[in-house]
Amino acid sequence: MATIGQIAAELGLSKSTVSRALRGVPGIAQETVALVREAADRLDYVPSVAAAGLSTGRNQAVGIVVPSLTRWFYSEVVSGITRTLAAHGYDAVLFDLDRSHVGENRPFARSLLRRRVDAVIVVATVFAPDELAELGLLDIPMVAVGPPTPGLRNIGVNDADIMGTATAHMLDLGHRTIGLVGGYDAESLTIFGASEREHAFMRTVMQTGAVVEPTWMLSGGYRSGMAKMVVSHLYRSSSWPTALVCASDEMAFGALFAIHEAGLRVPDDVSVIGIDGHENAAAYDLTTCEQDAQGQGALAASQVIAELEGAPAPDAFDPAPFRLIVRGSTAEPRVR
Amino acid sequence: MATIGQIAAELGLSKSTVSRALRGVPGIAQETVALVREAADRLDYVPSVAAAGLSTGRNQAVGIVVPSLTRWFYSEVVSGITRTLAAHGYDAVLFDLDRSHVGENRPFARSLLRRRVDAVIVVATVFAPDELAELGLLDIPMVAVGPPTPGLRNIGVNDADIMGTATAHMLDLGHRTIGLVGGYDAESLTIFGASEREHAFMRTVMQTGAVVEPTWMLSGGYRSGMAKMVVSHLYRSSSWPTALVCASDEMAFGALFAIHEAGLRVPDDVSVIGIDGHENAAAYDLTTCEQDAQGQGALAASQVIAELEGAPAPDAFDPAPFRLIVRGSTAEPRVR
DNA sequence: GTGAAAGCGCTAACAG
């Protein structure tokens, strides 16, 4: 593997000149630059981040902490992050906390602390106080994507607003018996966002004078399969709501399935709305509140990169946008 | 940030002694080791991978190349990899090729080449010849997970076998009109595995003397939504198969949905089988050929780590195991 | 059992 020194020797130049030429630092003759570049290509030169990092203190890498990759939303966010990082020449170091539990002294900290990354992006992860303290020690740009995360600035939709919009859509259509498929994601443990959503649901429903039926508040664990089970159970009972608000599209898919399986029709018998804007929502004709997961990841990445380059670090970010996409899964309640 | 030198100064020892004590190199007095460890903790010492890497040539990191994270199977594999890496003290550098196309000179190579990783694991990705050449230059352990990948050793199920087993299950039940939901994943472009599966399907069906109806060979793009669409279309036509073999569970979910939506029943009217062992398969009562995605990722990680530590590098790996899990989505065809 | 010294590949003043 060629080094900067070999190129220098080959060309009778000094290492510094070669280094500058390679990095495009101004103040080097055009022809010298060309010469160096040519030699570098010819010798298959590849820079060593380790060496560069040692002298500059920069690793050209950012850490991504994620509780699980199997939830569609998270993987979208991660895609958005990695793409943006790549575009700016940064590498992504992935810390998948999958199945670990808060406080179990998850291993990322030690590793993160190895001074491998210049910044950290945390996706929908809740930390124990000591973990947070350890992260704080890093003293590098750090932002969260997803629901509010204690101790971190976050980029994400306003959970109350998005749920309020979804619920209001059902109320506007005239539904007065509305169920919720919520609960929280056992892996991500982002209980804050989840309970924000549940409260917003109740608040919105109650504002119209409608009643929130406790047995219609289902816990779908943010997974399609679990949502299917609980919804199946509900629609096998004698009294069920004409509308179902789901805190995620994946759960909505499970709900749709369960409703069909129960021999009922969407939206004739039951209306269903989701939240997220999942790639399959259109195919399932699912009304949803769409947010841009990739965009949020991309924004987080741009932000930490900017801060790395000296941009100011705001204390908070504007809530991410979302919009209601009305499709065929919601309609006015049929007069029964 | 404390360095090895500061600890040495603090204790009146030399840097080499501290280094050895910290790494547990034999030949250091017990008490010295204890002293050093204590001081390191007290000073919040964190080793610098860059510095260590510079002198040893090792980064304690492995690269993961993946075409997309939004397909469930891939994210499971990645989880398996990262968990294993973490357990062995390695970091994961993620290269998400999402949406890029073969030959578009995807950016991973340059980055990977920055000597940042000690090994590479490629998940279901097909490379252009020049990309492969560039990867070859790296000269580090490299294995693929998923379908066979030209130019790389791979860990994965035998596509023909798993599809053969799924198809045979339908034939064994007595089905003679069988459709396939296959196609290939536009993002991963692992056409090899996909076409292996299609061929195995045809071969198996034809062995019983049954006919493969061209219009029953559907292309679901390995996505639930797309599968739902094509299956819907098929079951709206006048002639449809009593059994549907899906090349992935995600597509099977779409198929199940479409069948219900068409007013037909599973398994009374149509039997459906998937491949993968998706986390939601049980909830949807889906018969499937289950493989251990996480396990395959974990195995790949263990393997490259072993090779990094001097273990021999086999030319090929045994095919990964899978097993048929019969659930309620398949049954004997009803006599019509 | 411990220390001194050299060096990994690069960047960054400081000169010229």
Add this chain to the structure above:
DNA sequence: CTGTTAGCGCTTTCAC
């Protein structure tokens, strides 16, 4: 516009 000289923080002979 280019070269010299120090390091960055760690590992690794080679001595003692």
